[in-house]
Amino acid sequence: MSVEQHEVQDILTQYDQDRDNLIPLLQDVQERLHYLSPQALSAVAEHLQLSENDVFGVATFYAQFRFTPPGLHHIKVCEGTACHVRGSSRILDTITRTTGIEPGQTSEDGLFSLERVACFGSCALAPVVVVDDKVYGRMTSAKTQRLIEEKK
Numbered sequence: 001m002s003v004e005q006h007e008v009q010d011i012l013t014q015y016d017q018d019r020d021n022l023i024p025l026l027q028d029v030q031e032r033l034h035y036l037s038p039q040a041l042s043a044v045a046e047h048l049q050l051s052e053n054d055v056f057g058v059a060t061f062y063a064q065f066r067f068t069p070p071g072l073h074h075i076k077v078c079e080g081t082a083c084h085v086r087g088s089s090r091i092l093d094t095i096t097r098t099t100g101i102e103p104g105q106t107s108e109d110g111l112f113s114l115e116r117v118a119c120f121g122s123c124a125l126a127p128v129v130v131v132d133d134k135v136y137g138r139m140t141s142a143k144t145q146r147l148i149e150e151k152k
Protein backbone atom coordinates (compact mmCIF):
# COMPACT_ATOMS: atom_id res chain seq x y z
CA MET A 1 0.00 0.00 0.00
CA SER A 2 1.40 3.43 -0.94
CA VAL A 3 1.80 6.27 1.56
CA GLU A 4 -1.12 8.01 -0.12
CA GLN A 5 -3.35 4.94 0.27
CA HIS A 6 -2.37 4.67 3.92
CA GLU A 7 -3.30 8.29 4.51
CA VAL A 8 -6.68 7.85 2.82
CA GLN A 9 -7.40 4.67 4.79
CA ASP A 10 -6.47 6.50 7.96
CA ILE A 11 -9.07 9.19 7.17
CA LEU A 12 -11.73 6.67 6.15
CA THR A 13 -11.56 4.92 9.50
CA GLN A 14 -12.68 8.16 11.14
CA TYR A 15 -15.98 8.19 9.23
CA ASP A 16 -19.04 5.97 9.43
CA GLN A 17 -20.40 4.54 6.21
CA ASP A 18 -22.94 7.33 5.95
CA ARG A 19 -23.51 9.20 2.67
CA ASP A 20 -23.82 12.47 4.58
CA ASN A 21 -20.10 12.14 5.30
CA LEU A 22 -19.15 12.50 1.64
CA ILE A 23 -18.27 16.20 1.58
CA PRO A 24 -16.41 16.30 4.92
CA LEU A 25 -14.54 13.17 3.88
CA LEU A 26 -13.50 14.67 0.55
CA GLN A 27 -12.42 17.85 2.35
CA ASP A 28 -10.27 15.86 4.76
CA VAL A 29 -8.68 13.83 1.96
CA GLN A 30 -7.91 16.99 0.01
CA GLU A 31 -6.44 18.67 3.06
CA ARG A 32 -4.10 15.71 3.54
CA LEU A 33 -3.15 15.02 -0.10
CA HIS A 34 -3.69 18.56 -1.43
CA TYR A 35 -5.88 17.09 -4.18
CA LEU A 36 -8.30 14.24 -4.87
CA SER A 37 -6.58 11.47 -6.78
CA PRO A 38 -8.61 8.89 -8.76
CA GLN A 39 -7.53 6.25 -6.23
CA ALA A 40 -8.69 8.37 -3.30
CA LEU A 41 -12.08 9.03 -4.96
CA SER A 42 -12.50 5.34 -5.57
CA ALA A 43 -11.61 4.47 -1.95
CA VAL A 44 -14.12 7.05 -0.69
CA ALA A 45 -16.81 5.62 -3.00
CA GLU A 46 -16.16 2.11 -1.75
CA HIS A 47 -16.20 3.20 1.89
CA LEU A 48 -19.56 4.98 1.54
CA GLN A 49 -20.95 2.34 -0.81
CA LEU A 50 -21.56 4.89 -3.54
CA SER A 51 -20.65 4.60 -7.20
CA GLU A 52 -17.42 6.27 -8.31
CA ASN A 53 -19.47 8.31 -10.76
CA ASP A 54 -21.64 9.69 -7.97
CA VAL A 55 -18.61 10.66 -5.90
CA PHE A 56 -16.84 12.23 -8.86
CA GLY A 57 -20.06 14.06 -9.84
CA VAL A 58 -20.42 15.59 -6.39
CA ALA A 59 -16.71 16.47 -6.15
CA THR A 60 -16.67 18.25 -9.53
CA PHE A 61 -19.73 20.26 -8.53
CA TYR A 62 -17.71 22.08 -5.84
CA ALA A 63 -14.99 24.47 -6.96
CA GLN A 64 -13.01 23.80 -3.78
CA PHE A 65 -11.87 20.37 -4.97
CA ARG A 66 -8.79 19.78 -7.12
CA PHE A 67 -8.11 16.71 -9.22
CA THR A 68 -4.48 17.31 -10.11
CA PRO A 69 -1.55 17.47 -7.68
CA PRO A 70 -0.62 21.06 -6.78
CA GLY A 71 2.44 22.65 -8.35
CA LEU A 72 5.60 23.63 -6.49
CA HIS A 73 4.06 27.10 -6.11
CA HIS A 74 0.34 27.20 -5.45
CA ILE A 75 -1.30 30.47 -6.45
CA LYS A 76 -4.70 31.47 -5.09
CA VAL A 77 -6.58 34.44 -6.51
CA CYS A 78 -9.40 35.96 -4.47
CA GLU A 79 -12.58 36.47 -6.40
CA GLY A 80 -14.62 37.85 -3.51
CA THR A 81 -16.59 41.04 -4.10
CA ALA A 82 -13.98 43.55 -2.91
CA CYS A 83 -11.23 41.90 -4.95
CA HIS A 84 -13.48 41.45 -7.97
CA VAL A 85 -14.40 45.15 -7.96
CA ARG A 86 -10.70 46.05 -7.81
CA GLY A 87 -9.71 43.93 -10.80
CA SER A 88 -9.06 40.34 -9.71
CA SER A 89 -10.25 39.06 -13.11
CA ARG A 90 -7.44 40.96 -14.85
CA ILE A 91 -4.96 39.44 -12.40
CA LEU A 92 -6.32 35.98 -13.08
CA ASP A 93 -5.96 36.60 -16.84
CA THR A 94 -2.36 37.69 -16.32
CA ILE A 95 -1.55 34.53 -14.39
CA THR A 96 -3.16 32.35 -17.03
CA ARG A 97 -1.24 34.16 -19.78
CA THR A 98 2.08 33.93 -17.90
CA THR A 99 1.83 30.32 -16.69
CA GLY A 100 -0.46 28.80 -19.34
CA ILE A 101 -2.84 27.36 -16.74
CA GLU A 102 -6.47 27.96 -15.85
CA PRO A 103 -7.87 27.71 -12.31
CA GLY A 104 -7.82 24.08 -11.13
CA GLN A 105 -4.82 23.20 -13.32
CA THR A 106 -1.12 22.57 -12.71
CA SER A 107 1.51 23.66 -15.25
CA GLU A 108 3.19 20.89 -17.25
CA ASP A 109 6.55 21.59 -15.60
CA GLY A 110 4.87 21.18 -12.20
CA LEU A 111 5.98 24.66 -11.15
CA PHE A 112 2.61 26.38 -10.71
CA SER A 113 -0.97 25.53 -9.85
CA LEU A 114 -3.84 27.96 -9.76
CA GLU A 115 -6.97 28.20 -7.68
CA ARG A 116 -9.83 30.69 -7.48
CA VAL A 117 -10.90 31.37 -3.91
CA ALA A 118 -13.76 33.28 -2.28
CA CYS A 119 -12.91 36.04 0.21
CA PHE A 120 -9.67 35.56 2.20
CA GLY A 121 -10.91 38.00 4.85
CA SER A 122 -8.26 40.58 3.89
CA CYS A 123 -10.58 42.81 1.86
CA ALA A 124 -8.77 46.00 2.92
CA LEU A 125 -5.82 44.69 0.87
CA ALA A 126 -7.92 43.95 -2.24
CA PRO A 127 -7.15 42.66 -4.74
CA VAL A 128 -5.42 39.82 -2.96
CA VAL A 129 -3.23 37.00 -4.32
CA VAL A 130 -1.80 34.26 -2.09
CA VAL A 131 1.27 32.32 -3.20
CA ASP A 132 2.41 29.40 -1.03
CA ASP A 133 0.32 30.79 1.84
CA LYS A 134 1.97 34.22 1.69
CA VAL A 135 -0.52 37.06 1.19
CA TYR A 136 0.18 39.73 -1.45
CA GLY A 137 -2.18 42.71 -1.23
CA ARG A 138 -3.13 45.57 -3.56
CA MET A 139 -1.97 43.52 -6.51
CA THR A 140 -1.82 44.72 -10.09
CA SER A 141 -1.23 42.72 -13.25
CA ALA A 142 2.34 44.05 -13.44
CA LYS A 143 3.13 43.13 -9.81
CA THR A 144 1.62 39.68 -10.33
CA GLN A 145 3.70 39.08 -13.43
CA ARG A 146 6.88 40.10 -11.58
CA LEU A 147 5.98 37.79 -8.69
CA ILE A 148 5.56 34.83 -11.03
CA GLU A 149 8.85 35.58 -12.82
CA GLU A 150 10.60 35.63 -9.42
CA LYS A 151 9.22 32.18 -8.61
CA LYS A 152 10.41 30.62 -11.88
Ligand code: FES
Nearest residue numbers: 078080083119120
Ligand atom coordinates in the same frame (compact mmCIF):
# COMPACT_ATOMS: atom_id res chain seq x y z
S1 FES B 1 -12.90 39.92 -1.21
FE1 FES B 1 -10.84 39.36 -1.52
S2 FES B 1 -10.05 39.30 0.48
FE2 FES B 1 -12.14 39.74 0.77
